[in-house]
Amino acid sequence: MASIPLSKDRGIDPHLCTCIRCGNVNDQALTMGVIMKAEDNHGASHFANRGGTRKHEQELAKHNIEIVTNWTEIKDSSEKIPMGLCKACEDEIALFEEELAKGGIFFKCKACDQAGMITGNTDLAKAVREQMDIPAPDECGIEFDSCDQHGVNSDG
Numbered sequence: 001m002a003s004i005p006l007s008k009d010r011g012i013d014p015h016l017c018t019c020i021r022c023g024n025v026n027d028q029a030l031t032m033g034v035i036m037k038a039e040d041n042h043g044a045s046h047f048a049n050r051g052g053t054r055k056h057e058q059e060l061a062k063h064n065i066e067i068v069t070n071w072t073e074i075k076d077s078s079e080k081i082p083m084g085l086c087k088a089c090e091d092e093i094a095l096f097e098e099e100l101a102k103g104g105i106f107f108k109c110k111a112c113d114q115a116g117m118i119t120g121n122t123d124l125a126k127a128v129r130e131q132m133d134i135p136a137p138d139e140c141g142i143e144f145d146s147c148d149q150h151g152v153n154s155d156g
């Protein structure tokens with residue numbers, strides 16, 4: 001059984017987690033024990049349990065990412081830790097994968113930063129896949145320059 005490294009003064013020291021995809025509080029995850037933080041050579045933050053920093057670095061090395069700062073303990077228990085996916089993102093990704101298999105394509109709008117998926121039964125999705133010669137379920141996507149190209153929600 002894995003052991004949780006306890007903080008001398010803060011016990012199991014639980015931290016709330018945020019979703020690594022959308023940044024909202026991840027209600028599916030809670031960290032316990034001492035959490036360490038360090039930065040990589042791209043300036044991104046990484047988090048690991050105190051006993052797990054070496055393993056974390058080994059994983060990163062496979063992707064040519066290198067930790068360049070010292071691991072420091074997070075002492076502020078109100079600091080949220082980015083970890084895992086929230087339920088909404090998990091559901092959305094599952095939906096995307098399902099739709100991808102049916103020929104759906106991703107879109108991103110440069111004007112409003114909205115991103116999402118165009119379903120595979122639309123002419124647009126079919127035309128883009130044909131033009132780019134990317135058959136389903138391979139990932140395929142387009143970028144819009146303005147919002148009228150993806151339609152603007154009245155409530156958005």
Ligand SMILES: [Zn+2]
Nearest residue numbers: 019022086089
């Ligand atoms: Zn999320």
Ligand SMILES: [Zn+2]
Nearest residue numbers: 109111112147
């Ligand atoms: Zn837009």
